[in-house]
Amino acid sequence: MRLLIRPEPYPDESLESYLLRLSQENGFERYTLLSGAIRDSLLVQDHEASGAFPLELARVNVFHAQRSSGLRVRALQLFAQLTDLDPACLLQLSLMHSGLHFGSGHACVHRAGVDTPLGFIRTGPIPVCPACLRESAYIRQHWHYSPYLACHQHGSQLLHLCPSCGEALDYQHSESFTHCRCGFDLRTAITQPASAEAQQLSTLICGARFESTNPLLSSEHPSLMFGALYWYWLRNKRADAGQPEFGTLTMAIDYFSAWPANFHHELQQMAQKALQTQTRLLNHTAFREVFGSVLTDCRQLPTRDSHRNFILRGLLDYLTELVCANPKTRVANLADIQLSAIEAAALLGTSVEQVFRLLQDGYLTPAHRRIHGGLKPHEPLFHLRHVIECRQAHRSTFNDAYHPYLPAW
Ligand SMILES: [Zn+2]
Numbered sequence: 001m002r003l004l005i006r007p008e009p010y011p012d013e014s015l016e017s018y019l020l021r022l023s024q025e026n027g028f029e030r031y032t033l034l035s036g037a038i039r040d041s042l043l044v045q046d047h048e049a050s051g052a053f054p055l056e057l058a059r060v061n062v063f064h065a066q067r068s069s070g071l072r073v074r075a076l077q078l079f080a081q082l083t084d085l086d087p088a089c090l091l092q093l094s095l096m097h098s099g100l101h102f103g104s105g106h107a108c109v110h111r112a113g114v115d116t117p118l119g120f121i122r123t124g125p126i127p128v129c130p131a132c133l134r135e136s137a138y139i140r141q142h143w144h145y146s147p148y149l150a151c152h153q154h155g156s157q158l159l160h161l162c163p164s165c166g167e168a169l170d171y172q173h174s175e176s177f178t179h180c181r182c183g184f185d186l187r188t189a190i191t192q193p194a195s196a197e198a199q200q201l202s203t204l205i206c207g208a209r210f211e212s213t214n215p216l217l218s219s220e221h222p223s224l225m226f227g228a229l230y231w232y233w234l235r236n237k238r239a240d241a242g243q244p245e246f247g248t249l250t251m252a253i254d255y256f257s258a259w260p261a262n263f264h265h266e267l268q269q270m271a272q273k274a275l276q277t278q279t280r281l282l283n284h285t286a287f288r289e290v291f292g293s294v295l296t297d298c299r300q301l302p303t304r305d306s307h308r309n310f311i312l313r314g315l316l317d318y319l320t321e322l323v324c325a326n327p328k329t330r331v332a333n334l335a336d337i338q339l340s341a342i343e344a345a346a347l348l349g350t351s352v353e354q355v356f357r358l359l360q361d362g363y364l365t366p367a368h369r370r371i372h373g374g375l376k377p378h379e380p381l382f383h384l385r386h387v388i389e390c391r392q393a394h395r396s397t398f399n400d401a402y403h404p405y406l407p408a409w
Pocket residue numbers: 129130131132133151152153154155
C-alpha cells in the first residue's frame with residue numbers, strides 16, 4: 001500500500017499529530033481505518049511487528065510499548081517503508097524509552113536529544129494554543145509536556161477546555177486539530193495572557209537558555225533543566241498530585257533564584273531536627289534518618305556528574321562543609337552518620353560496584369567491623385566523614401564525571 005499524499009512533518013510536531021494528518025490528507029475517514037490497513041499489511045510482511053502496532057492513535061507512540069519497544073520501532077519503520085515515507089521520519093517524531101533515570105529510578109523518555117521525565121508527559125487531554133492553530137493546524141510536541149503551561153510564542157494561556165461545551169480537549173480521541181467534538185472551531189477561541197513565570201517556563205521547555213545566575217534558567221542542556229525541575233516538583237508536589245500542577249511549577253523559577261542558600265537552609269533544618277530528636281548515637285544513625293532520600297533523589301538528574309548536575313553539587317558542598325565544621329572528636333557528631341553504598345556511590349560519582357571495590361582495597365573504611373550476610377547496597381555501611389575524605393583525596397586525580405576510581409577487575 002502506498003499513500004499518495006505524504007506531507008512533510010513539522011520539526012516540533014508530535015508523532016500522533018503527524019499520523020493523524022497522514023490519515024486525513026489521504027482521505028481516511030478515521031485513523032483506525034489507516035492503522036487497520038497498515039496492520040493488515042504488516043501481518044503479511046512481519047507477523048511479530050504487526051502485533052506490536054496498536055490501532056489506537058493514543059497508544060501508537062514508542063514509549064507506550066510495555067515490553068516490545070524494539071518491535072514497535074520495527075513496526076514504525078515498516079509503516080514508513082510501506083507508505084514510501086523516509087524510514088527515519090516516524091522515529092524522529094517518536095518519544096522513545098530512555099536508558100536513563102531521574103533521581104531514584106523515575107523513568108524518562110527521549111526525543112531529539114532531550115531526556116524528559118515520563119511523569120512530565122501528559123497522559124490525558126492535550127491543551128492547545130488557538131493562535132498557533134490559526135497559523136498551522138497541527139499539534140506541537142511541547143503541548144504534550146505538562147510543565148508547558150503557556151504558549152511561549154503568543155504569551156497566552158493554553159486552552160484546556162472547549163469554551164462552548166466545556167469538554168477537555170483531546171485531539172487523539174476527537175481526531176481533529178481545529179474543532180471540538182461539539183463542532184466549536186478552537187481557532188476562534190480567546191485566551192487570556194499568561195503570567196511571566198509560566199511563559200518563561202514554557203520557553204525553557206522548548207530548549208531556550210537564559211543568561212542568569214539562576215541555574216534553572218541557565219541550564220546548559222534541556223535534559224538538565226528537566227532534571228532540576230522534576231526534582232523540584234517531586235520535592236514540593238502535593239501528596240495526591242498525579243500530574244504536575246500549575247502552582248507548584250511556576251514557583252520553581254523563584255525557588256532556584258535563591259539557590260543554593262535556600263537548599264542549604266532546608267538541609268540545616270533537617271540536621272537540627274535530627275539533633276533535637278535523636279535517640280541513638282550519631283555514629284549509629286543512618287544518613288537517611290537525618291536527611292531522608294535527599295541524596296538518592298539528586299544523584300542522577302539525569303547526569304551523575306556534579307559539574308553539570310547542580311543539585312548534586314549543592315548537596316556535596318553542604319556535606320563537605322558539614323564534615324569540615326564537625327571534626328572527629330571522642331563524642332560522635334553529625335559527620336559520623338552512616339551512608340549506604342548507594343549513597344556513597346552518589347557522593348563519589350561512581351558505581352556501587354566501585355564503592356565495594358574501594359572498600360575491599362582499603363580506600364574506604366567500613367563503619368562496622370563485621371558485615372553480616374554479605375555487602376548490601378541499601379544498608380548503612382560507611383561514615384559520611386570517610387566518604388567525603390575519600391572524595392577529597394581523589395578530587396585532584398579524577399574529574400567529577402561518572403568515573404571509576406579504580407581500574408576494572
Ligand atoms: Zn501559540
